[in-house]
Amino acid sequence: MNITETTQGLLKAKQDKNLTFEAIGKAIGRSEVWVAALIYGQASASSEECQKLLEILGIPESARDSYIQVLHKCPSKGGLITHFPPTDPLLNRFYEIMLVYGVPMKEIIHEKFGDGIMSAVDFTLKVEKDESKADEKRVNILMSGKFLPYKKW
Amino acid sequence: MNITETTQGLLKAKQDKNLTFEAIGKAIGRSEVWVAALIYGQASASSEECQKLLEILGIPESARDSYIQVLHKCPSKGGLITHFPPTDPLLNRFYEIMLVYGVPMKEIIHEKFGDGIMSAVDFTLKVEKDESKADEKRVNILMSGKFLPYKKW
Amino acid sequence: MNITETTQGLLKAKQDKNLTFEAIGKAIGRSEVWVAALIYGQASASSEECQKLLEILGIPESARDSYIQVLHKCPSKGGLITHFPPTDPLLNRFYEIMLVYGVPMKEIIHEKFGDGIMSAVDFTLKVEKDESKADEKRVNILMSGKFLPYKKW
Amino acid sequence: MNITETTQGLLKAKQDKNLTFEAIGKAIGRSEVWVAALIYGQASASSEECQKLLEILGIPESARDSYIQVLHKCPSKGGLITHFPPTDPLLNRFYEIMLVYGVPMKEIIHEKFGDGIMSAVDFTLKVEKDESKADEKRVNILMSGKFLPYKKW
Amino acid sequence: MNITETTQGLLKAKQDKNLTFEAIGKAIGRSEVWVAALIYGQASASSEECQKLLEILGIPESARDSYIQVLHKCPSKGGLITHFPPTDPLLNRFYEIMLVYGVPMKEIIHEKFGDGIMSAVDFTLKVEKDESKADEKRVNILMSGKFLPYKKW
Amino acid sequence: MNITETTQGLLKAKQDKNLTFEAIGKAIGRSEVWVAALIYGQASASSEECQKLLEILGIPESARDSYIQVLHKCPSKGGLITHFPPTDPLLNRFYEIMLVYGVPMKEIIHEKFGDGIMSAVDFTLKVEKDESKADEKRVNILMSGKFLPYKKW
Amino acid sequence: MNITETTQGLLKAKQDKNLTFEAIGKAIGRSEVWVAALIYGQASASSEECQKLLEILGIPESARDSYIQVLHKCPSKGGLITHFPPTDPLLNRFYEIMLVYGVPMKEIIHEKFGDGIMSAVDFTLKVEKDESKADEKRVNILMSGKFLPYKKW
Amino acid sequence: MNITETTQGLLKAKQDKNLTFEAIGKAIGRSEVWVAALIYGQASASSEECQKLLEILGIPESARDSYIQVLHKCPSKGGLITHFPPTDPLLNRFYEIMLVYGVPMKEIIHEKFGDGIMSAVDFTLKVEKDESKADEKRVNILMSGKFLPYKKW
Amino acid sequence: MNITETTQGLLKAKQDKNLTFEAIGKAIGRSEVWVAALIYGQASASSEECQKLLEILGIPESARDSYIQVLHKCPSKGGLITHFPPTDPLLNRFYEIMLVYGVPMKEIIHEKFGDGIMSAVDFTLKVEKDESKADEKRVNILMSGKFLPYKKW
Amino acid sequence: MNITETTQGLLKAKQDKNLTFEAIGKAIGRSEVWVAALIYGQASASSEECQKLLEILGIPESARDSYIQVLHKCPSKGGLITHFPPTDPLLNRFYEIMLVYGVPMKEIIHEKFGDGIMSAVDFTLKVEKDESKADEKRVNILMSGKFLPYKKW
Incomplete structure (x- = not known):
């Protein structure tokens, strides 16, 4: 899989706080699948959604801006699976x-x-x-x- | 698409009788998607299912055996879409x-x-x-x- | 190019009658590009559009039904260009x-x-x-x- | 996407100054699409166009030469999309x-x-x-x- | 081959301790093939299996956590062979x-x-x-x- | 699948006589898998093996020579699966x-x-x-x- | 190579009359390479060029129309070499x-x-x-x- | 494009000295195309040609040996264009x-x-x-x- | 394998006369490998070589011309193996x-x-x-x- | 080409000592082609062969262990040519x-x-x-x- 540093940072925070996508989704008011898509760089979020996400993940204030810049942008989608048909x-x-x-x-x-x-x-x-x-x-x-x-x- | 003569014959009969997959499915007691998969050579049917299918499609008795031979066999699946990613x-x-x-x-x-x-x-x-x-x-x-x-x- | 018999028949009729796609489009009340897409099997037409098309192309009554069956159906699109990137x-x-x-x-x-x-x-x-x-x-x-x-x- | 350091630097400056491609295009006297193509390494600019671009983006004088060298050169075009058909x-x-x-x-x-x-x-x-x-x-x-x-x- | 740092670390420990997959398998109570699959990132292990594996390989306590995080996770499987058909x-x-x-x-x-x-x-x-x-x-x-x-x- | 006429003829005979590969294998004194490989054009047989095979399948004497010519020859192997990875x-x-x-x-x-x-x-x-x-x-x-x-x- | 019937017919006539592309080119007033491109379906000719070509090749009057229809049309170019990189x-x-x-x-x-x-x-x-x-x-x-x-x- | 450090160093020297391939070719006594092929790692040069090339490019004596080692070797050719058909x-x-x-x-x-x-x-x-x-x-x-x-x- | 009718005809004649490539090669005065290459459409022969080949294979006089036309022509080489890497x-x-x-x-x-x-x-x-x-x-x-x-x- | 650090180190030592593969082969008692295959990571050597190879190449004692570990192992073969068909x-x-x-x-x-x-x-x-x-x-x-x-x- 082709995972960005932003995704790695968010996944690590999720693991450290022992959160499920379901829990994050409930906190943000979005579906767990959409939240996973957002974290994996397949969707873009509003400023408010970004703030809620980073808060529940416990990302410190000082680091939030660089995350927001990526999460807020319209991403280049569909590049996660680098071999096709997928080998997994x-x-x-x-x-x-x-x-x-x-x-x-x-x-x-x-x-x-x-x-x-x-x-x-x-x-x-x-x-x-x-x-x-x-x-x-x-x-x-x-x-x-x-x-x-x-x-x- | 890569369609066999069996599939063409069954689709023509379906069109001539103006039947939907839904109607055929109800007559056989199977889902419309499974029926479409069967007709497109992606599934295999029991003798009883074959008979019901050929009857509702109005396939004459004399032609049924050759259809049953194909419908009853375990097919080589997945070859319908000849270009991938699909162009449709x-x-x-x-x-x-x-x-x-x-x-x-x-x-x-x-x-x-x-x-x-x-x-x-x-x-x-x-x-x-x-x-x-x-x-x-x-x-x-x-x-x-x-x-x-x-x-x- | 991967052209069906239906497309070949319609293109031959168009050539025999010396018609442009523009002229056909005007007769049907559709854009020339959409008409070309229809003839090349990339769009589907209503019964009325089929009749107008076959009439202006001079397809005899007896042959129209088999054309209409194809033109009326939702086609498997995108298969015209068999090599990609296109060689033309x-x-x-x-x-x-x-x-x-x-x-x-x-x-x-x-x-x-x-x-x-x-x-x-x-x-x-x-x-x-x-x-x-x-x-x-x-x-x-x-x-x-x-x-x-x-x-x- | 396959983005060079030059492109990254210009995009960051554009974001920091909160400029649209449209605004940059107007300042340079070129279309916004051409400006985006230039910044993404798909076009080459005259010295004058380079200067105008770097000025509006606020690139400091000391850093301009290395940008101009790249923007002025005839680029190897077409390599942005690394998977084809594009996944986005x-x-x-x-x-x-x-x-x-x-x-x-x-x-x-x-x-x-x-x-x-x-x-x-x-x-x-x-x-x-x-x-x-x-x-x-x-x-x-x-x-x-x-x-x-x-x-x- | 496309080998992660986790795999490299485990293989080096195995070599340093001069252990076969068979010996590791016996120590853990699993087949040697499954153990090789686990070390090469194609399977996931329970906490207990992780502990046994890291112990027999002599991974120091302080380094075990980062190994366990990877070994415990459901991996993205099938990506070891980067060219297909395989050249080996x-x-x-x-x-x-x-x-x-x-x-x-x-x-x-x-x-x-x-x-x-x-x-x-x-x-x-x-x-x-x-x-x-x-x-x-x-x-x-x-x-x-x-x-x-x-x-x- | 890419099946020759010889294979089709032998499979039809097998079906008409309602034989399994296992039964044919026992009659010839070979494994059922090898028999299937032979019939699918992936192996070559001795004259004696050919005769036994054609006999149990009930191929008439007059047609045997053309079958033997193919079954006896060293085939071009490996071409059965025309899409790879296999879609089935x-x-x-x-x-x-x-x-x-x-x-x-x-x-x-x-x-x-x-x-x-x-x-x-x-x-x-x-x-x-x-x-x-x-x-x-x-x-x-x-x-x-x-x-x-x-x-x- | 992927050669149409039109090309085959023209090449056969060329061989029967024992003509070189150079000789045909001189007769038409075009380069031998362009003539070869035309015959292989990679270029289109004016009516006059078509007539000259068919005359020197000795195509009978009755058969010329069908050749002219093809030679006169803007062809789908670039499809001669069916494997790429070329095996020849x-x-x-x-x-x-x-x-x-x-x-x-x-x-x-x-x-x-x-x-x-x-x-x-x-x-x-x-x-x-x-x-x-x-x-x-x-x-x-x-x-x-x-x-x-x-x-x- | 897939360019080595040697090529980058030579191209930078060429740009710093504001030399064309034509000028370098004249100085060495070789065609400009061959010179470009050499610099891009598609040809090998004699010791004398290496010395002349490095001199006109102003490469300091101390750095010449490592350049000569590469320019003198029979290279692995043809790898410049990493996508094919070329996107440029x-x-x-x-x-x-x-x-x-x-x-x-x-x-x-x-x-x-x-x-x-x-x-x-x-x-x-x-x-x-x-x-x-x-x-x-x-x-x-x-x-x-x-x-x-x-x-x- | 992608075999022409000419090749099939020659191979059948070779089999009917029970000749090896070695025997044919000796009769023509060429290596067995070159003879096989010629018969498989990978080489071209002189008129004399054609005559000798067709004679030893027992091709009747009346059929020789069409064989000579093909054997004498510079073929499009390298197309025998249709899947690559070869499956055989x-x-x-x-x-x-x-x-x-x-x-x-x-x-x-x-x-x-x-x-x-x-x-x-x-x-x-x-x-x-x-x-x-x-x-x-x-x-x-x-x-x-x-x-x-x-x-x- | 896809060359490991081990191969690079051995090739550099060979160049520094100005040795041919032939000379190395004679010293080890193996063919020059096999030696080249070994150095390029396509074969594995016995401990004795490793020692002889490293000695003639002048690899210092302290560095030999890490070379031996690689040379002694059964390698993943066939990955040198990264583009196929080869561009060289x-x-x-x-x-x-x-x-x-x-x-x-x-x-x-x-x-x-x-x-x-x-x-x-x-x-x-x-x-x-x-x-x-x-x-x-x-x-x-x-x-x-x-x-x-x-x-x-």
């Missing part, structure tokens, strides 16, 4: 899902919505732990993207 | 989601479950149309995979 | 523009709009011939895409 | 536009101009913010390149 | 086995088990030295993975 | 095993044998079904290759 | 020249002309045979491209 | 010339010389500025390589 | 030799000859079977290429 | 030989030996200078690898 087995399963179920999803979306796409920008993502069954735990992932119809002109 | 904008958004939110998802999953992966085999996927808001339609995708912890030995 | 010098210049001016454009867009993207779906594109100068002709390309701000959740 | 969603949309609308643009250009290309060297590019509609902002991009006909010999 | 002849033979015997193995597994896969997560691997024959030594590799049947839904 | 999830797990456990295996082999490789030519491979546990089936793969020490000269 | 040793030397002498040429061009490029569109290329030395023949290649200075705006 | 527009035009005119050149060379290649080792290259026309400057490139016929044995 | 284990060993011993060979050649290369055009290659040892057979490959010193100019 | 013209000729003569060699080897490969591990390689002809020097390369027949099981 967990990440590789998402690639496999796309290979196997990508075209079926495309067909179902067109059948339900017409010609267009699911936005990956006006988009939210949740990860949930399903422990309802005795002998298995399930990872549930909920994606929600605005449907964008193709414009004609 | 709808499919490309799933690639983008992986690039931007892949590592955040990995971290959240490890935080909630420990070292392991979400299975893409003991796995289900739903596509839903959310029309609850007046000014936008949303594509909701629900993935559910069994958590597989890494074995030590 | 005209297409290669667009690749070069992205390499040289891509990051500057990104920075300017963020400076003017904040964190988000220019949509390539809610999007229009025009090609104009500028002959205002005596000793040179210029190709002017006008792109217009909706700004999509990144959602936080 | 905003940049990726330009790639997508080329995949979907590239061949249609090629056909329209040939129809209007004959055999040749749009120059990417005798070329200008503008980014405009269209706020004429109440419920959407649009990114407008205007490219203008000299048409170069293929020479026969 | 020993590793390349595994690639060759996959090319030549991969599809035959797939067919045999489906014949014996039905549609599904061999897990690489609920998985163990042993390397044995077979010296039963006078004129040759053989490398025996024993892989065992849980069969995961494809879920239908 | 079952095959992809072998790739993943190499990424995660490849370097650990290399280190263990060197520790046990010294500098050299496991041959993939003087090599055997078995696939076994382990049903000894009530709640899981396991795929066991046993590879055995001659150790080849690096020659010095 | 003669072509590979041009790739090698670029690797070894490309940057030196770039520096010399900038030193002589300033920031800009040599056009490959307003461009001519000659191949000459130098037999002035007794013990060697030399291939001389003369390229001439218009210098295009980078526009500022 | 000037270099990219040479790639484009190969794509469009490579096969025509091959055919012309075979027609004039028979089966063989133009050497890129027994090879010279000149860059000339043609200002004979009022309204355009042209870059002329003259390559000359020994013809090497294919040996039969 | 025998071919892959040559790739491995280059990876492991390529740089050592380069250094030894420079040490013995100075700056230059071994020609692959003024080049011969032999394959010999060494059976001098009781318990092993060895493949001996003898390559001989003219040394080409780098020209200075 | 001398190395590239070996790649070209494989492309042009690889399949002919495969066929000749199978004709002489049957189904199997030439080992690249039980393998030796010599480079010789042939000066027997007045007007040319030739590079002769002699490879000898054990033939390994494919095992059946």
Whole structure:
């Protein structure tokens, strides 16, 4: 993984304070996935969000400005995974899902919505732990993207 | 896309009968996404499922055997998308989601479950149309995979 | 280039009738670029648009249904250029523009709009011939895409 | 992104002085896009342009020579985006536009101009913010390149 | 190979103490292959396993914490081999086995088990030295993975 | 997959006679994996082995010569999997095993044998079904290759 | 090489009439290299040039129209070499020249002309045979491209 | 570009002394292109050539030995351009010339010389500025390589 | 492998007449390796060599012309191996030799000859079977290429 | 090239003592090619060989241990050439030989030996200078690898 110094600093602070992304998310009022995306340099935050984040992480006042400059900026996204297809087995399963179920999803979306796409920008993502069954735990992932119809002109 | 003659025959029958994947799924008792995966050669069906599918699609008795041979076999999966990253904008958004939110998802999953992966085999996927808001339609995708912890030995 | 039989049939009819994309566009009430995109399998048309297109191209009634089935469907987009970077010098210049001016454009867009993207779906594109100068002709390309701000959740 | 120390120094000065590319462009008498291209190492400047740029950015006299040496030189262009297709969603949309609308643009250009290309060297590019509609902002991009006909010999 | 400082430190300690992976494995109560995977950053260990490992390797108390932080974390797996196919002849033979015997193995597994896969997560691997024959030594590799049947839904 | 007509003919005969690779292997006196490799064009057979194979598959005398010509020849091996890393999830797990456990295996082999490789030519491979546990089936793969020490000269 | 039927037809006619590219070039009034480029689908010809070409090649009147349609069209250029770097040793030397002498040429061009490029569109290329030395023949290649200075705006 | 410290030192000396490659070439008695190739690490020089080069560049006696060691050695050639196809527009035009005119050149060379290649080792290259026309400057490139016929044995 | 119809025809004739490359080579007066290269489309033959080859292979007079046209032409070389690195284990060993011993060979050649290369055009290659040892057979490959010193100019 | 500090240290000592690989080889009792392979990190040496090598290179006693640790270890082989196909013209000729003569060699080897490969591990390689002809020097390369027949099981 291709991780910046800013990300390393924030992750270390998170580890030192023994915080989960869930706890940070609650403190800021944002989803844990979005918080992880922010810390990994895949999203940008408002000044207020920056302050709350740095406070709960216990970053000293004197060091906050340099963090805010990075967190506040529109980042160059998508560069975390330096090899593709990803070599990490967990990440590789998402690639496999796309290979196997990508075209079926495309067909179902067109059948339900017409010609267009699911936005990956006006988009939210949740990860949930399903422990309802005795002998298995399930990872549930909920994606929600605005449907964008193709414009004609 | 790299589509077999079997898939073409089934898609043509579906179009001639003006059926949706949803309707076929209900007739077979399976999800519309799984049905699309089956028709696109990404899953295998039991004899009973094959018969129900071919019946609702109106495939004549005489032609069913050759379809069943293919639908019943364990396919070579994942070859539908011949260029990668996918050039189709709808499919490309799933690639983008992986690039931007892949590592955040990995971290959240490890935080909630420990070292392991979400299975893409003991796995289900739903596509839903959310029309609850007046000014936008949303594509909701629900993935559910069994958590597989890494074995030590 | 990777061209389907449908595209070949429509291009041959266009050539036989000696029509420009501009003329076809006017007859249908759509931009010439969108018409070219439709004929090259990169867009989908309404039934009415299909009928107008096939009429002006002089496709006989008997052959129209098979054309409409393809033109009406949501296509698998983006597969025309089979080698990338494109080997054709005209297409290669667009690749070069992205390499040289891509990051500057990104920075300017963020400076003017904040964190988000220019949509390539809610999007229009025009090609104009500028002959205002005596000793040179210029190709002017006008792109217009909706700004999509990144959602936080 | 692959950014040199010169670029980093200029971007930091720009941030410290809280200047936009637009403001710098006006001070130098050049377009904001060209100024961004210059700062990102994709263009070369005259001595006069260098001086104006360094002055408005507040670079001290003593440090200017080393900046001028770089800004004045013909750079090795096009190396900013180190992964291709670009992983950043905003940049990726330009790639997508080329995949979907590239061949249609090629056909329209040939129809209007004959055999040749749009120059990417005798070329200008503008980014405009269209706020004429109440419920959407649009990114407008205007490219203008000299048409170069293929020479026969 | 792409080796972290943690891995280098552990390998140096192993060399200084003249320990084999087999000896370390016995001390910890784990297989030598799993121990090698752990040291090379491909697995994560419990606190107890970490302590035992660092003790047998003679890592001083004061340095243990930073090792434990890394060994305890769920790593980003699969990044050791930076060129693929691997250039190292020993590793390349595994690639060759996959090319030549991969599809035959797939067919045999489906014949014996039905549609599904061999897990690489609920998985163990042993390397044995077979010296039963006078004129040759053989490398025996024993892989065992849980069969995961494809879920239908 | 990239399958020749010879392979298709043999697979069809196998299916028509409802034979498993195991049954064919027993009839010929060879392992089922080697038989699958032969049928998939990854190995060459003696005249006697060819005759036995064609007999059990019920290939008529008149058609045997053209099969023997192919089965008897030293094939161009390794071309079955046309995309790499393999897109099929079952095959992809072998790739993943190499990424995660490849370097650990290399280190263990060197520790046990010294500098050299496991041959993939003087090599055997078995696939076994382990049903000894009530709640899981396991795929066991046993590879055995001659150790080849690096020659010095 | 990736050769169209049009190219094959023209090359066969050239061979049947035992003509060199040089002889064809003289008959048309164009360089032999341009003629070869035209026949290989890398250039477009005027109606008059088409007629002269087809006449000297002895293409019968009845077959000319279909040739003219292709020769007259602006082709999709650059797709002849399907593998890159080229596997053919003669072509590979041009790739090698670029690797070894490309940057030196770039520096010399900038030193002589300033920031800009040599056009490959307003461009001519000659191949000459130098037999002035007794013990060697030399291939001389003369390229001439218009210098295009980078526009500022 | 991938430039060594030796190259950087020589280029800096060249800039400090305000020398062109042409001037250095004259002083050494070699072509400016060869001199640029030498400085960029693509050629090796005799001791005498090294001394002349270092003298005209004003490298102090004490530093000359380390330069001579590098300039005198047979270098690993061809590694300057780290991305291929080259992203720099000037270099990219040479790639484009190969794509469009490579096969025509091959055919012309075979027609004039028979089966063989133009050497890129027994090879010279000149860059000339043609200002004979009022309204355009042209870059002329003259390559000359020994013809090497294919040996039969 | 990417084999033309000409090659297939010649190989079939060779098999039907039960000839080895060695026998054909003796009949023509050329090395067996060169003969194999010719038949696989990697070399060109004189008219006399063509006649001798077709005679010994028993190609009927009426079919010879079309073979001669191909065998006599300068072929597009190097396209036999369609995947690279080669998937075939025998071919892959040559790739491995280059990876492991390529740089050592380069250094030894420079040490013995100075700056230059071994020609692959003024080049011969032999394959010999060494059976001098009781318990092993060895493949001996003898390559001989003219040394080409780098020209200075 | 990707060269370790160990290799750099040994090459510098070799240059300082003005030794050829041939001289070192004689002193150690090994071939010059193997010595070069060892120094470039592609082979491993016995303790005695290490001592002899370090002695003739004049490495001081105090520094020998760290060299021995590396030279004695089984290295990760094949990583010297970081770009493939190799950009260096001398190395590239070996790649070209494989492309042009690889399949002919495969066929000749199978004709002489049957189904199997030439080992690249039980393998030796010599480079010789042939000066027997007045007007040319030739590079002769002699490879000898054990033939390994494919095992059946």
